[in-house]
Amino acid sequence: MTDSLRTILILFTAVASLLRAETLVGQCTHVADGDTLTLTLPDKSSEKIRLYGIDAPEKQQEYAEEAKQRLTELASGKEIRAVVMNRDRYGRAVAKVYAGKTDVCLAMVSGGCAWHYVIYAPLDVDLAEAETLAAAQKWGLWQHSHPIPPWEFRKGARPAKPNEHNHPYWVTESGRIHNARCKYFGTTQNGRYTAQPQASDSNCRLCGGTVTSESPSFPTWWNILLLILLLGLLPLILLRLLLIRARG
Ligand SMILES: [Zn+2]
Known part of the structure; x- marks a missing residue:
């Protein structure tokens, strides 16, 4: 009994520590590129932050300078709240970054200044939607017909x-x-x-x-489902009609 209680307690503490996200608040004193900035914390120590869920063009890529410029506009000199999601292999904090009410990561993608870093934030619908919109509108880096994702560029991809x-x-x-x-x-x-x-x-x-969009697999299933529903409802409707008749 005490053993199982202890297990539950351990599990509970583990979940609680997972849920307790580390939040850093400080002033943005440096912007290195379109997805990295430095915060100076109240105790005067500094913390390098990698923006979560986004990937900005590499220095040798087109639009790298504009991306850095945009992040500077959004964050430089401002008080920043960084919600640390995890730490990368260099020990750098990977964080969701806010300047007041502005979601900086989202703003970077919305403006076509960075890609949604889909392998690290696959479930982030906001970033995915923002990127789709930016690409459709040909904003920022999407002005080029076939921009290369930075992660492909780092692996050696070229136009x-x-x-x-x-x-x-x-x-x-x-x-x-x-x-x-x-x-x-x-x-x-x-x-x-x-x-x-x-x-x-x-x-x-x-x-x-x-696979062309004219023949997707979904409508077939929906049609079958609708047919089953209708077939199930039909006897009920008939029964109801019969009952009304019988009462009349
Ligand atoms: Zn494709």
């Missing part, structure tokens, strides 16, 4: 060769198919343009690859 034959698909090195509507079309490392993807290639879940 692809022109699509000479106007092939409709871009297949990445690992066999992922993107169509011309996708933001990854023509961007990823060592891919190829093609008219005919191979059977072993798999469709991108974002753009659908070779």
